[in-house]
Amino acid sequence: MSKRIEVNSLDIYYGKFKAVEDVSMVIEPRSVTAFIGPSGCGKSTFIRSLNRMHEAIRGAYVTGEVLVDGQNLYAPSTDPVDVRRQIGMVFQRPNPFPTMSIYDNVIAGYxxxxxxxxxxxxxxxxxxxxxxxxxxxxxxxxxxxxxSSLSGGQQQRLCIARAIAVEPEVLLMDEPCSALDPISTLAIEDLIQELKEQYTIVIVTHNMQQAARVSDRTAFFNIAGTGKPGKLIEMDSTDVMFSTPKVQATNDYISGRFG
Structure with a gap:
């Protein structure tokens, strides 16, 4: 079910503003890849580009390629709705449909x-x-x-259930635990480990401990300054990134010296 994602020279724009510049990476199937980096460096923008969700913002577009098992998601013949069907997304705050029952929330995609x-x-x-x-x-x-009658942690797991109900191949998670208490966070992290047996999972997190716990590979994004585009600084296995990163800026961020 899970898919391999290959990103080649991706630039992401909002109108004339370049938000993310020249990202190339490979995301392996049946794995968890974590995106880390300071606020404003383009992590959420980039993850939303992986299922064309960023196009919901007027004037947003990309150059470059996002290939899922060789299929270019940005080819003219590719339907964005089909992309979002095969690449599900869970957002920062739990967002069950408030007027729907638990049952109807899960089946809403159909x-x-x-x-x-x-x-x-x-x-x-x-x-x-x-x-x-x-x-x-x-x-x-x-x-x-x-x-909406469920607790925050339960609501987030309901949103995950809603995302996987339509049987996607990739699951994107944009800070899925940032609004949750430690116990609920642990439940989501345990769930991520179980889900990677079936799905390719990409997660944005500001929690270094969480990235170290749940991910197989970690990508560090950074930004040169206000108004500059975010860039991928380096990407490697999580063990390497948290022990012997190749770039000093990565080590400074992970160790808490900046960011």
Missing amino acids: KLNARRMKKSVADEKVEKALQGANLWNEVKDRLSESG
């Missing part, structure tokens, strides 16, 4: 795509997704209740 299915099939998909998000046992008797 309804938004006007995909009809038998009730028995929908029930099966909801249970499978909630089990995949380690939430089923907590909510199986509450499926008709509002998604």
Whole structure:
């Protein structure tokens, strides 16, 4: 199910402003890749470019390539809706649809795509997704209740269930634990380790300990100054990045000397 992502010479623009410059990297399937770096260096912009979510902002565009198993996501013939279907995203703050039940939140992706299915099939998909998000046992008797009735950590796992219900191949997570308490954060981190058996996972985090705990590879982004584009400084296995990075700026950031 998971996919290999190859990024070649990617520049990301918002109108005339270049937000991210010349990023090239490979993200391996069935792995967790963490993006770290100071605020404003383009991490979230870059991760949103991996499923063309940044295009929701007027005037945003890219140059370069994002290849998923060799398919260029930015080819003229590629439908952005199809891209977002195969590359799911979980955002910084839990965002269940407040007017929908837990059940309807999970199945929302199918309804938004006007995909009809038998009730028995929908029930099966909801249970499978909630089990995949380690939430089923907590909510199986509450499926008709509002998604917003859950705790913050449960809401975030509900959003993960919603993302994986449509069976994507890649799962992007933009600071998924920043609004959560330590116990809920641990639950999400444990879940990430389980999900990487099936998915390619990319996570943005400001928590160095979290990056060290959950990721196989880490990419450090930085920015030269206000108004300058963010750049990928280096990328390596997480063990190497946190012990013997090649660039002094990476070592300074990880050790807390700046950022």
